[in-house]
Amino acid sequence: MSSFEAVFGGSPEVVARAPGRVNLLGEHTDYNDGYVLPIAIEQQTSVSMRRNNEGRYVLRSEMLDCTVRFTLDSPPTEHFATYVYGCLVEAHAAGIKTPASDIYVQSDVPIGVGLSSSAALEVATLRAVRSLTGELVDDVLIAQLAQRAEIKHAGVRCGIMDQMASSLAGTQSALLLDTRTLERRLIPLPPGSAVLVLDSGLARTLAGSGYNQRRAECEEAARRLGVISLRDVNDISVADTLPEPLRRRVRHIVSENERVLLAAACSGAEEFGALMNASHASLRDDYEVSVSELDRLVALLQAHSHVYGARLTGAGFGGACVALCEPQALPEISEGVLLDYSRSGFSGRMLVPSSARDRSVRP
Template sequence: MNFEQIFNASPKVQASAPGRVNLLGEHTDYNDGFVLPTAISQQTTVSMVPSPNDRHHFYSVELEEQVDIRLTDPTPKGFSSYVYGCLKVLAQAGYTVPPLNIFVTSSVPIGSGLSSSAALEVATLRSLRSLLDLDLDDVRIAQLGQQAEIQYAGVACGIMDQMASSLADLQHMLFLDTRSLDRQLLPFPTNAEMIVMDSGVPRTLATSGYNQRRAECEEAAQQLGVKALRDITDLQAIVHLSDPLRQRSRHVITENDRVLRARSANLSAIEFGELMNASHASLRDDYEVSVPALDSLVNLLQSTPNVFGARLTGAGFGGACVALVAAGKGDAIAHEVLARYQATGHTGQIFVPS
């Protein structure tokens, strides 16, 4: 189905935004920490035109789902909660949002930890910026998208996903200080490329342990007398915490250190890969967000020649893995590992190279 078939009209504006994969810095963004994502080639595209009546009409091509709603109605479920949230936060910011026909199509995988929700939010807000001629820069777009997800999709997310979707590109890693929003585009390690593979285990952040992990970090920060765990850099400072707060804090402290090490030195691909391996171990053991299928896929990747490092990416509880591999070897390695992974009874698929 296309826009004209659904709405009997042509779109007035269209905007896109990419998904992202995070190379280092997992579960650090809502702790005011440091992250290192990059964009992926898969994108979400949002087209729109003013509605002929007093309702908003949202349509998702991939879900074959339509929602008709007013902004005074309760928050809807599913994909429309993100679109609805974007309209609501704009209205709360003082902008006039007329009823709209909104058409969504996306190649960003859903439920794989590649920020399909952030891509939807950023694409929606970019389209609204164009349609309504709004004075919003790309950082403000990201901030509004984050608020839409927190307030209307029920996920207490950090700012990383929206900033990556709004500001990252395919050629660089985006170093981001999530407290100050200071950022820097960094080159990939030389003679290396990345692959991204899905574990076949979907995850939904609002129903996973994501919000619980965030609450645990906030409790740990409170007990330590700091605004956020980003303010703790010495592991000795957390020895008096009881588990799981000590475990959660240890992951955040060491993960922030890994991102800063990746930023501060021109690391070789081997050194960068070692940081990725250590990150996965920390996410598995201290943060407890991995699952057996993710561990199996990561282990296969890490044990494959010409793979420098691999880890889960995204919030965990399922979803995807990212690996840094020798340049020119990505496609062959991804297909080899997928065959071995599927031979163990899992499904899975390759996202990058696409």
């Protein structure tokens, strides 16, 4: 394993970290000005920085074993580097003078499974810039700059949930976030429950998936209904005049917002889990972002006696599933479910609660 010292010589001036996240409820609602309920995970991305005299940025990714050089006027062509470049450009546009620097990225946030590795990279980069420059940049502005970076420079028309969760959420309580107003509060997990995340083994790339298509469909539905966004639709029946698939897209967004608010108010794990189960059905049938691997893994989780509820998490089209479980049964659940999943011909692994206890089961 390399290090900043080994690559650049000497020590970094600053080191900043940011976590990945898993979304418990509120999928695809963030870019519709709706409600979301993410929670941070233990895995983090770290970004080390030091000013250099090269007049350009030198970016090294430990995970990808790749070094990229660029300036603010000459963007990189490597996709992972566009996230860092975008953060630097957007910080500069906000009046934060980012000096040419050596940048070293390390991460144990899994890529391509719906745990927001990109948001962790963006937030960690901007936190490093904040420390390096001494600029007074609050955590909400960091999330907003990170979102702009991903939309404008990485080509993903994301909502702000991932960046707000990475910038503001903790690992013990979920963040109830109104993505329109950015009002937020922490919601403890129901008593006697813990979060488990299993990787389906099917990677997906947001920019190359149906994510942007779903967002465009929501915008078209809102236009036809005469509202600013689907957040403003409270009665699902008003969508009955819309053609398919717009009617089903509206149905998912409206019902998913309701589920988030119900989950934030409920006190029992069984009720919370039932809302997660309903969310997956909506994502599968109305929003059409699930796939056979995700459906199989979710079905196995939902059928387990120590699982309260389960659903896909992230944008879909592959990636991970999240389950609310009895805490003492997490090893039993993950091992049993992954074994049955492998017997179905698929390969999965445990991602959360801890990468140190990561287990893979292959057919």
